[in-house]
Structures are given as structure tokens and as C-alpha cells.
Amino acid sequence: MMRQDHLITATQLSRDDIETVLDRARAVADDPAAYADRHAGRVLALCFFEPSTRTRMSFDSAAKRLGMNTIDMGDVDSSSVSKGESLSDTVRVIEGYADAIVLRHPSEGAATLAGERVDVPVVNAGDGAGQHPSQTLLDLHTIREDHGLDDLTIGIMGDLKYGRTVHSLAAALTEFDANQHFISPESLRLPRSVRFDLHETGAQIREHEEIEPVLDELDVLYVTRIQKERFPDENEYHRVAGEYRIDAETLEAADDDLTVMHPLPRVDEIAPDVDEADHARYFQQAHNGVPVRMALLDTLLENANPDGDEGTGV
Ligand code: CP
Structure with a gap:
């Protein structure tokens, strides 16, 4: 049973925690009506200091499908952040308006700080090049639906240095003893700290x-965008941009059951001719954000309100 107050990193999640949320996500997907009024009267605050389409909108949709209201901080430029308000003050104010906070921020560690400052559950919706653990839960849900999570061989390709979805997914997969192949240019290898943590768990x-030597061994190929916005030097981005591109021809060498995933948005890492292939699962993956985030919110709010206390009612 998941007993977390906040969701800050995937590293904090045990196999049992993950399976609790994923089992609930399956139950939500099978019978959404049973969850429709579950958190009526509660409010979710969406605080995005960086752009987002999927995470912001799927949390908004998930909350509303649980009967919650949502409030959105809006763009940084139209909030008091632009007047110099600190993150600490911002979240301390917002906890008075909401029963849970979803936070995306450009600084690694921002969600950890927020979680230390407030008593309502905080979900890290991406902290710089750090982690993005709710994305990992929906990634695992998608993988589980196709292959299960045991005896998995996965290739994770692209920007492994700055890709926060990669850092979270790799950590969570250690709970399932997955064989993990990381494919990237030398300059975008996993950060040393992430590699160290993976080795510490005894991960394979x-x-x-290059992708070609391992492609036919893979159950899942998880492709990521080169994170242009994180490069200190744009020339360095242009040196590696477009280095990896998966198209229908590349996949001729893959196993018929290969699942191709991408957290999206994509730029040109996956050619449009893959979209109609049986391998493609990235749009379904994005759609899975709704039941998985419903299950996550339900679990965190249940933990925060074990006696079924009513929400703020804002
Ligand atoms: N996958 C993901 O985090 O997408 P957004 O940046 O659109 O939220």
C-alpha cells in the first residue's frame, strides 16, 4: 500500500507503491463512474513555471473526473513570481487555496523544497533535468498493459543527460529488475549521479x-526528445540534434511485439510513418495520463485525509 505524502521522485517508490497506483489506474479505466464524485469539494492547484500540454491538462482532467475543482497559477509572467516572490512563499500561500499541488519548475530540487514547506500533497510534475515521477507511473502503466513489468528488456534512447522522464523511469525500473539499454551520443549519456544510483541498486x-546492435532484443523502445531548452550552449544542441531518428524502416529489424514509446512532445526523433505501425504506443501513453493521475491523486488524497475529511471547498 502506497504510504507517501508527496510524490517527488520515482526513487522513493517501492514496487508495492507502484503496483498500488497502477492497479488503481486499471480499476479507474475499467469503471470511471465509480470515481466520479470521490473528491468532490476538493481543489487541485496547478503551478507550472515551465510550459506543458500533457501534464497540466491530464492532471486538470484527472482532478475534474474525480469531482475536484482546479485552480491554475497561470503563466509565470502573469503571476506574482514576476514580482520576485520566492517559490517557498508561493507554495505556502497556495496550500491555503488547495488540497494538493502539482508543481513544474525549471530548478532541480524545487519540488523537494515545496514538499518541505507545505502540508498538502505535492506532485513533482518535472523539476528541471531532475525527475518527472508521475510521467513514470503512466509509462509503467503503458508498459504493463503490453508486456507486464517482469523480465523486461528496454532501450531508452535520446537525451539521457537532461531527460527527466528517463531519470525517473530508469530508477523505477530497478524495482522490477529490468534489463536497461541506454542509447545516446557520448555527450548526452546518463549523468554520473544517475548511473551511480542505478549501479548501487545492482541494476542491469x-x-x-547506436540502436542497431540491441534493437532486436527489446520489448520496449523509449525514445526521448533532445532537450534544447536545457543546453547552456545552443551550438552544442545543434551538434547532436537529429542524430537519432526512428522510422518505419528502422523498425523492420525489431521484434513484432516491440512497443515504441515517447513521453512527447516529439520533434523529429520518431518519423510520422511510425504512427500507424502496430509498435506505436505514444499517443495511448499520453492518454493513459488521465487514469494514472486519477489513481495517483486518489491515493495521495486518501493518505492525506485518512478519516475522509472534507476538502477546502473553495
Ligand atoms: N510528457 C510531458 O511531460 O509533456 P508536457 O511537457 O507537455 O507536460
């Missing part, structure tokens, strides 16, 4: 610069 990891 291998690193490559």
Missing part, C-alpha cells in the same frame, strides 16, 4: 551509441 544497465 548497458550503454550504447
